Amino acid sequence: xxxxxxxxxxxxxxxxxxxxxxxxxxxxxxxxxxxxxxxxxxxxxxxxxxxxxxxxxxxxxxxxxxxxxxxxxxxxxxxxxxxxxxxx
Numbered sequence: 001x002x003x004x005x006x007x008x009x010x011x012x013x014x015x016x017x018x019x020x021x022x023x024x025x026x027x028x029x030x031x032x033x034x035x036x037x038x039x040x041x042x043x044x045x046x047x048x049x050x051x052x053x054x055x056x057x058x059x060x061x062x063x064x065x066x067x068x069x070x071x072x073x074x075x076x077x078x079x080x081x082x083x084x085x086x087x088x
Contacts (some may be wrong), residue, residue, distance in 0.1 A: 035062060 031054065038047045044066050051063030 031059065035059075 031050065034050060035047060038050070047066050048063055051059040
């Protein structure tokens with residue numbers, strides 16, 4: 001009986017982790033659109049605030065580039081696409 005309880009608890013933890021990862025992906029997509037809009041409008045201080053609110057993500061690289069004054073590269077200045085592991 002104890003092994004069944006442990007198996008159910010483990011399954012519950014796996015399901016919880018999968019749901020948390022799915023929510024995080026949605027947040028990255030929403031964050032990308034906000035970053036693109038802010039970059040297009042030239043609101044650098046708001047970009048820094050948004051990136052600081054999501055530590056340990058690729059937003060850290062965007063924030064570092066913004067703070068260093070490096071120009072954004074891409075097809076258009078306001079275009080930021082991708083997610084973790086994507087080229088910026």
